[in-house]
Amino acid sequence: xxxxxxxDVLAVLALTLGAGGNLAAGAWSLPPWSPGWLGWTILLVSVxxxxxRRWSPRPAYILSLVATAAAVPIGGPVLAIAxxxxxxxxxxxxxxxxxxxxxxxxxxxxIGIGLVGVAVPNPSTATTxxxxxxxxxxxxxxxxxxxxxxxxxxxxxxxxxxxxxxxxRLRIAREMHDVVAHSMSLIAVKAAVGNHVAxxxxxxxxxxxxxxxxxxxxxxxxxxxxLGVLRDGTGVPAxxxxxxxxxLRALAERAQQAGPAVDLAIDGLTExxxxxxxxxxxIVQEALTNVVKHAAATxxxxxxxxxxxxxxxxxxxNGRGGEARPGHGLIGMRERVAVYNGEFSAAxxxxxxxxxxSLPYETAATR
Numbered sequence: 001x002x003x004x005x006x007x008d009v010l011a012v013l014a015l016t017l018g019a020g021g022n023l024a025a026g027a028w029s030l031p032p033w034s035p036g037w038l039g040w041t042i043l044l045v046s047v048x049x050x051x052x053r054r055w056s057p058r059p060a061y062i063l064s065l066v067a068t069a070a071a072v073p074i075g076g077p078v079l080a081i082a083x084x085x086x087x088x089x090x091x092x093x094x095x096x097x098x099x100x101x102x103x104x105x106x107x108x109x110x111i112g113i114g115l116v117g118v119a120v121p122n123p124s125t126a127t128t129x130x131x132x133x134x135x136x137x138x139x140x141x142x143x144x145x146x147x148x149x150x151x152x153x154x155x156x157x158x159x160x161x162x163x164x165x166x167x168x169r170l171r172i173a174r175e176m177h178d179v180v181a182h183s184m185s186l187i188a189v190k191a192a193v194g195n196h197v198a199x200x201x202x203x204x205x206x207x208x209x210x211x212x213x214x215x216x217x218x219x220x221x222x223x224x225x226x227l228g229v230l231r232d233g234t235g236v237p238a239x240x241x242x243x244x245x246x247x248l249r250a251l252a253e254r255a256q257q258a259g260p261a262v263d264l265a266i267d268g269l270t271e272x273x274x275x276x277x278x279x280x281x282x283i284v285q286e287a288l289t290n291v292v293k294h295a296a297a298t299x300x301x302x303x304x305x306x307x308x309x310x311x312x313x314x315x316x317x318n319g320r321g322g323e324a325r326p327g328h329g330l331i332g333m334r335e336r337v338a339v340y341n342g343e344f345s346a347a348x349x350x351x352x353x354x355x356x357x358s359l360p361y362e363t364a365a366t367r
Contacts, residue, residue: 004054015047015081042070046082053092058105061089065109068132069116075123083113083132087139094143095150106140184219187212189259189292211257243272243281251281252302255288260300260317262288269306276361279336280304280311286329287315287355295319295353309362315355321348333357 046067053060064086071082090109094102113132122128194208245266252264272280284302291300297319305312330346333355337344342359 011050015050015084038074042067042074043078043081046071046078046085049085049089053089057089057093057096061086061093061105061109064089065112068113069120072113072116072120072122072128075128079122079128080131083135086132087135090136090139091143091146094140095147098147098151102140102143106136109136187215207257211254215254243277245269245271248272248281248284248304251285251288255292255300260291260295260297262300262302264302265304267303267305269304269311273306273311273361276311276340276359279339279359280313283313283333283336283355283357284315286333287313290329290353290355291315291317291319295321297352310358310360313355313357313359316349317352319352321351321353 046064049060049064049067052063064082068079068082068086071079086109090102090106093105110133113136114129117125117128117132191208191212194205194212197208198205248266249264252262256262271277284304287302288300291297295317297317300315300317303312303314305314333346334344337357337359340359340361342357344357346355347353
């Protein structure tokens with residue numbers, strides 16, 4: 001804003017000195033009937049709207065039209081300065097108020113200049129009308145263009161903000177589903193086991209309670225982390241360590257405690273690569289959750305393979321199989337894979353069910 005005001009002041013000084021210098025030097029002269037003070041007064045009033053338009057666009061435009069009407073009988077450089085000032089004031093008026101609010105002012109300016117130029121004696125009626133109308137048309141057209149561009153930019157910013165909010169809500173919902181669904185499945189299975197053997201096999205019941213306790217604590221820690229994101233509104237998770245291969249093995253061990261024997265094999269990876277590791281972990285977690293909840297399987301086989309630029313995941317079981325129901329879990333896995341433009345499939349096989357995902361990523365050598 002300050003820079004624009006400085007530029008406006010410089011423009012006013014340049015116009016005033018240019019026109020005033022020519023008047024003082026006699027290069028441009030006022031009509032014989034016009035006293036010198038009147039011409040200079042109209043000249044000074046004409047340049048005022050160029051600065052005032054930043055704070056009061058409408059009054060500045062009205063003042064510029066009044067100054068233009070007063071300059072018509074004088075003509076020459078005084079009229080030229082007044083018309084230029086009117087065009088600048090109209091431009092700012094349109095930019096700030098929009099085309100609808102300024103159309104009436106634009107029309108009034110054209111009509112006023114036309115009527116005054118024809119009705120009031122002046123050095124050149126054609127020059128007055130054409131030059132005045134041209135200045136207003138240019139100012140109005142430029143104002144509409146800039147106002148439209150700013151409106152479009154504001155709409156784009158709003159759309160981007162809404163998309164960011166929606167994406168963040170989806171991410172948090174996906175994380176909440178993965179954590180809660182997996183943990184509650186393990187808790188429900190172990191609670192059922194503990195309740196069944198509580199009287200006859202108390203040792204197994206205590207083991208089940210221990211699994212429930214550990215799983216509950218881990219789940220609460222995850223939920224606190226995600227709720228912290230929602231509270232501070234930054235959308236940036238707490239600085240929790242990225243999942244490692246040990247976390248993947250611990251995940252398989254916890255799932256095995258819920259019933260099925262889990263066979264986990266990791267080939268070609270010494271660590272989970274970057275942000276891909278979070279997706280690998282969650283996909284395996286959701287696949288294991290479905291095995292525990294729906295498959296009634298006795299064995300589950302997990303294969304995680306890494307090559308240059310790609311991680312593949314395959315989870316199979318010997319459960320009852322059947323058609324996959326499009327629940328939040330499968331949708332979440334598919335969305336995670338889609339982020340990396342990978343491949344995903346989930347369908348019943350010859351025996352049991354098979355989940356497959358491939359996640360391409362950029363290696364350090366290809367960046």
